[in-house]
Amino acid sequence: MPKSVLYADDEPGLRRLVERGLGAQGIRVVAVENGRAAVERLQNEEFDVVVLDHFMPELDGIEALKIIQDMPNHPPVIIVTGAQDSTIAVTALKTGAFDYVLKDASGHFVPLLLAAMTTAADAMRLRRAKETAESELREQRDRFERLAAEREMLLREVNHRVGNSLQLIAAFLQLQASGASSAPVKAALTDATRRVMAVAQVHKRLYTSNDVQSVSIDQYLGALVDDLSKTDSSGLSPLSLDAEALELDPDRAVAIGVIVNELVLNAMKYAYPEQKGPIRVGLKRVNGKSAMLVVEDDGIGYDIKTKPKSTGLGRSIVGAMATRLGAKVVNDPNHSGTRVVITFETSPHRTPAS
Numbered sequence: 001m002p003k004s005v006l007y008a009d010d011e012p013g014l015r016r017l018v019e020r021g022l023g024a025q026g027i028r029v030v031a032v033e034n035g036r037a038a039v040e041r042l043q044n045e046e047f048d049v050v051v052l053d054h055f056m057p058e059l060d061g062i063e064a065l066k067i068i069q070d071m072p073n074h075p076p077v078i079i080v081t082g083a084q085d086s087t088i089a090v091t092a093l094k095t096g097a098f099d100y101v102l103k104d105a106s107g108h109f110v111p112l113l114l115a116a117m118t119t120a121a122d123a124m125r126l127r128r129a130k131e132t133a134e135s136e137l138r139e140q141r142d143r144f145e146r147l148a149a150e151r152e153m154l155l156r157e158v159n160h161r162v163g164n165s166l167q168l169i170a171a172f173l174q175l176q177a178s179g180a181s182s183a184p185v186k187a188a189l190t191d192a193t194r195r196v197m198a199v200a201q202v203h204k205r206l207y208t209s210n211d212v213q214s215v216s217i218d219q220y221l222g223a224l225v226d227d228l229s230k231t232d233s234s235g236l237s238p239l240s241l242d243a244e245a246l247e248l249d250p251d252r253a254v255a256i257g258v259i260v261n262e263l264v265l266n267a268m269k270y271a272y273p274e275q276k277g278p279i280r281v282g283l284k285r286v287n288g289k290s291a292m293l294v295v296e297d298d299g300i301g302y303d304i305k306t307k308p309k310s311t312g313l314g315r316s317i318v319g320a321m322a323t324r325l326g327a328k329v330v331n332d333p334n335h336s337g338t339r340v341v342i343t344f345e346t347s348p349h350r351t352p353a354s
């Protein structure tokens with residue numbers, strides 16, 4: 001039920017009937033004599049419902065309704081008239097009236113008017129509550145989007161700085177390698193430089209990508225393979241990549257990049273002792289949840305009976321990264337050269353709690 005009503009009617013007797021009838025229900029009624037007075041009153045005071053007589057001097061109910069419709073947050077408007085003309089009702093409703101009530105000189109229409117006003121006031125309260133809720137929801141959404149944008153910007157900046165720092169470390173290592181007199185030290189520093197750059201490539205991908213939450217592994221491996229090809233000074237080990245599109249989180253991307261780096265470098269060093277040959281890197285989805293990474297060559301192969309030529313650091317790194325991925329590492333015994341197959345799940349691996 002409305003608490004305050006603005007009632008406009010040019011008949012003084014009906015104004016008094018409405019004031020008494022609605023006042024008996026505890027409703028405050030402000031009665032004015034025409035539409036212009038109603039519009040002026042509404043501009044300075046708030047009402048739950050406005051009731052306008054159709055025929056009034058100076059400004060009738062329909063014209064006043066049009067003006068009220070342009071007011072912000074205006075209350076619902078009900079048109080009353082004594083004319084038995086359905087076109088008035090149609091015009092009123094099309095203009096924006098909430099309801100239409102036929103009045104009579106004896107005041108019997110007041111209960112009908114009260115019912116229409118109660119329905120209008122309740123509907124307006126629900127509408128305002130809905131608008132308030134939607135406004136709050138939009139504000140929360142906008143706030144969330146602003147926070148998400150700020151977080152993304154900060155993550156991008158962090159990745160940019162980390163990438164720059166790793167490139168700086170790699171440059172220092174390369175300087176040390178260039179100045180080293182011992183061949184083993186020079187080789188170790190060069191390998192360390194390559195490992196650092198493999199990680200730096202991930203951060204470069206993150207701060208130059210539209211998505212800071214994931215890395216396109218196929219594109220990342222493409223850049224990594226290109227970098228490794230450039231490090232092969234002999235140029236005799238053609239390095240190729242065949243990778244399906246795959247998005248992974250940054251931590252898992254780092255693990256895959258380090259694994260590829262170690263296996264390719266190992267193949268470059270030991271697969272072809274005399275005449276260089278191809279080294280292939282492949283990545284494909286096995287099913288909806290897993291993927292398979294393959295690094296292979298057609299060289300002399302891996303013989304566990306022979307004394308290893310390397311320090312074993314590369315194998316340890318590959319093992320550690322595979323554990324981080326939750327991956328299974330297999331050396332294919334049927335391949336004529338060396339073929340290492342790493343199978344891993346594409347969703348983040350969670351190690352069991354100890």
